[in-house]
Amino acid sequence: MTSPLNTLAAALGDGSVEVVDLTHTLDPDFPVIVLPPEFGQCARFRMEEVSSYDGRGPAWKWHNISMNEHTGTHFDAPIHWVSGRDVANGAVDEIDPSVFVGPVVVIDCSKGASANDDFELTPEIIEAWEAEHGTIPAGAWVLMRTDWSKRRGAEYLNMADDGPHSPGPTPAAIELLLARDIRGFGTETVGTDAGQGAHYTPPYPAHYLLHGAGKYGLQCLSNLDRLPPTGAMLIAPPLKIKGGTGSPLRVLALVPGKTGSGEKA
């Protein structure tokens, strides 16, 4: 008897389903969100050697690591934002684990984002995408592809005297996604909101509206150019941190293999 999981295992084995890593390496020099200095700041990723096959531990090497819940490629839980503070099961350890594996659709905004650092994802863009690929199914992750993950160094936060400049969704776009009852929204930038997201009404609409509605966020994703617009599966389980508002995580996608013929790629 062939179960769906046997089929999946076979597909993974023969390359007709591939695993794509959507995660940036946790690196001390990877940008984190920068807030005005009088606010508390997001801790950078840090790694400290505990021993390295030496007097501190002759046969083993290990590190202490430290970071914020929102450092590197990370997951946002509803209680991250004030609007989601009362959402039931809104902390990472309380979320139903079935949330962490699910379908994903990708809206390609890379062309627009390459021309305009402040590129906005609007309802019109979403509707045009739906005209081509069908209505966004309920329970889907929606990822905004901008190819921003290919940027390095100062180009990533793209900080200027008037704040960071990076693409993101308008409030109306988030309202539309909520009307589709999505699972969550993800980006390649440092946050789910645009760099200038503070100037929308409400400020930081993705955070405010998504988390208020009990939805989830993913940010600092990479390799979104390797995902199809529809038909992929996202695996994104955050660490089970008690009362956690988010977590660094390894995000994987299952995508149809290039061969699709039973031959390993």
Place this chain on the structure above:
Amino acid sequence: MTDKLLPPAKKNPQLRQRVPTLPPQMRSRAALGLTAAAARGAFCLQHCDACGTVQYPPRDACCSCLSVDLAWRDTPRGGTVIAETRIHASPDPFYRERLPWRSGLVRLDAGPTVLCHLHGDVGRVDPVRMDLKLDKAGQGVMIALPKERSPDMEDDPQLRSLTAHPKHRRVLITDIRSPATRPLIEALLKAGASQIFVGESESWRRGSDHAAIAALEGVSVMPLDVSDPSSLKKLAAEIGGKTDILINTARYVRPGGVLGADTVFAREEFEVNALGLMRLAQAFGPGMTSRTADGVNSAVAFVNIVSVHALSADPQYGAFSASQAAALSISQTLRAEFRASGLRMINVFTGPTDDEWHQPLPPPKVPPKALAKSVVEGLCEGLEDVFCGDVAKDLEERWRRDPKVLERELAGGGQ
């Protein structure tokens, strides 16, 4: 006339690097008063409170009346050379490497006649200005300097061995974002530093003077974050063997006491100000301590800038003060650990600096330029403790007089 010190030739890679040696270290406890004065650039001798005699060398009782009421007091620096000698042979490894060495007898205007090092520009019967300096072993020693400044006098080999002069040396300044960094670069170049490396953390944040500073002649900007062990390791591997002077300008400061402030900022303050200093020393210390006898551009000094509230807390900046006290304590251990090599650990104590984190404080505040000047002065004079600005000087004096009274005064509300 002192011969002008020339830039060193490139090292011959086939020759073994000279191993650090120290001058003789045996001293009485009484003589450590000389160290204490030299460390802050004062010229102090023992004054008898009973009969007023000024005596040298330091003893436990007055050489005139046997009173034990001896106080270290500022003493007039004038004197006259009455005899000189040039030593051409010595069984001492330190002096053997530095022969010939001149020393002489100087009759001080204050009374005693002292045996001391002679600057090359002074000879018999010359009037001199006396200075107390720390030698490589951390002992306070006297040197007779020309009464008036002579050209290139800091290049005199005997004087140079008692200072940490930046001339022809390569300097690492750890944080490009510190307001003191730019004036420091200018002051160091003016003092003759040959090359300056400037550390920059988180270049992805922008907002530093990167372009302007990197464009300066003799200055290179390198990635460095004192809170990130991997970045320190990388930079030390690159320039650890040619860092002659290290000046730590990295600092994290947030206002607030202890009760109201959270520990996130406090942790960052300890990460940067205390552990950062420790990491810097671990990364660069071994390279520097191995090179303290390495010719004209030998490694000479590790400089830390610390708030004067390391001595006694400012409750308005409670957690920050705690991090400064920790940094001061770490620097004392480093001083002990550097001792065998002769590498100098310099603390530049500053009052509130004129920057964004001290906005509401009334003047006087220390402008970045003044801080830079104090650092370079500390190097040129070979000090260990430098107090920059009126607030720091005043606090140090009050702390010296009575730490408990100062603590109560800083607690406020006692008038």
